[in-house]
Amino acid sequence: MSELDFASLALPQQQLTNLSSLGYEQMTPIQAESLPLMLAGRDVIAQGKTGSGKTAAFGLGLLSRLDVKRFRIQALVLCPTRELADQVAVEIRRLARATHNVKVLTLCGGMPFGPQVGSLEHGAHIIVGTPGRIEEHLSKGLLKLQDLNTLVLDEADRMLEMGFQSALDFIIDETPADRQTLLFSATYPPQIESIAKRIMVTPALVQAASTH
Ligand code: ADP
Numbered sequence: 001m002s003e004l005d006f007a008s009l010a011l012p013q014q015q016l017t018n019l020s021s022l023g024y025e026q027m028t029p030i031q032a033e034s035l036p037l038m039l040a041g042r043d044v045i046a047q048g049k050t051g052s053g054k055t056a057a058f059g060l061g062l063l064s065r066l067d068v069k070r071f072r073i074q075a076l077v078l079c080p081t082r083e084l085a086d087q088v089a090v091e092i093r094r095l096a097r098a099t100h101n102v103k104v105l106t107l108c109g110g111m112p113f114g115p116q117v118g119s120l121e122h123g124a125h126i127i128v129g130t131p132g133r134i135e136e137h138l139s140k141g142l143l144k145l146q147d148l149n150t151l152v153l154d155e156a157d158r159m160l161e162m163g164f165q166s167a168l169d170f171i172i173d174e175t176p177a178d179r180q181t182l183l184f185s186a187t188y189p190p191q192i193e194s195i196a197k198r199i200m201v202t203p204a205l206v207q208a209a210s211t212h
């Protein structure tokens, strides 16, 4: 078995079957480097170019910690834009087909607020959204993150460039301290290093420049 085989990971057989049905035959380099660390519960900073497969990396990581029987918000993925959040939600839903009834909810700015409140009342296992809108739901007490076990910052460099630093700080403050934190970024500027130092526990740094 090659070290790039998904079967080298401690994933359920249904997930391995699902991955091959998605046409994912082998892990991309960033997946092969980051997934063993994530599955071992480590905080991970992963830096890799667009198209390197970062979504499935954190998607498989957060799904491995999800208890579908507990209908609570267990994972939060923050993205810089609505388009990216929608793409991430689609990918997580595809990966979640291996488990039945995983509810993924997107909460993004630029969308009407009221329907999101209704959706939150119905509950979810995983939230994907943009920082400003997530902060708004949290500050109004409509979203509670006390059961969160995984926090993902996707495209963290872009979120900082877009001025989301204070929204991120607010959100992170609302999450349990014992969460797993996964930070994905195309670049690794000093601001990312400094936010990582503040919010992560001995993070492993994975840098994969190549695409698959
Ligand atoms: P990134 O976030 O690093 O820019 P994405 O997560 O959007 O990259 O993935 C890019 C594309 O690669 C997507 O179409 C995704 O479905 C596909 N992909 C991800 N992992 C694999 C894999 N192991 N095998 C084949 N395709 C993959």
Ligand code: MG
Pocket (backbone or CB within 6 Å): 054, 055, 154
């Ligand atoms: Mg991405």
